[in-house]
Amino acid sequence: MRLVSLRTEAAVTTITLERPEALNALSEPLARGFAAAVARARREASKVVVVQGAGRAFCAGGDLAFIAANRRRAAADLAPRMRRFYGSFLSVRELPQVTIAKVQGAAVGAGLCLALACDLRAVAPEARLGFNFVRLGLNPGMAAWPLARAVLGEARARELLFTGRFFSGRDLLAWGGASASGPAGPRLDAACARLARSAAAGSGAALRALKAETRLREDLAPFLDFESRGQARAFLSPDLAEGLAAARERRAPRFDA
DSSP: OOOEEEEEETTEEEEEEOOGGGTTOBOHHHHHHHHHHHHHHHHSOOSEEEEEESTTOSBOOBOHHHHHHHTTSOHHHHHHHHHHHHHHHHGGGGOSSEEEEEEOSEEETHHHHHHHHSSEEEEOTTOEEEOOHHHHTOOOOTTHHHHHHHHHOHHHHHHHHHHOOEEEHHHHHHTTOOSEEOOTTHHHHHHHHHHHHHHHTSOHHHHHHHHHHHTTTOOOHHHHHHHHHHHHHHHTSHHHHHHHHHHHHTSOOOOOO
């Protein structure tokens, strides 16, 4: 079954997460498919790459079954596994094209990080966004801190990461974290298409040079290394077991400390 699709029309390439039945939750097979799609997109002659999710959500975050399975893995294997997993999705940052995340429905945890990893965002006002890592008993992953800080500003990024509270696409737009907006469906599609056309109207060579310049001094590797070691420890903790149980039972987690 195809988990990620790619199409190019004129100057715009679109990468689509194709797990609508799971709200496009991130799994290892999806990570491999996404990395392959990014590699293909790099070879396209397009000026813009749009990343979107099929169905009613952009991405609900890490697949809970994948997270639960990691609790049964050897501790020594967990850090490099998570480093590879997150790196597959963050490969979108290496594309020479301008990247746009089209966000509808849920964009949670690592799914929100994927949206923030893109250069620009078109968002549905009613979209439900949040960094839920601490509520699962996990330290944040997928370079959540540097990505959130860059898009949202340091004070707001700290508050959203520390509390894990949810916010809306309308909030993201008001905070300057999105460049276009419209209700999910045709109006969001049209808003994203206008943004893509506006970016694609410029010189391809100039856009690629500017894209490279905007990425200077943005090294996420130290953050990913630190996060992966922390998550390796968290996978073996009782807090994660409680966080997963609370997520399955749709209740607030009850952590001992």
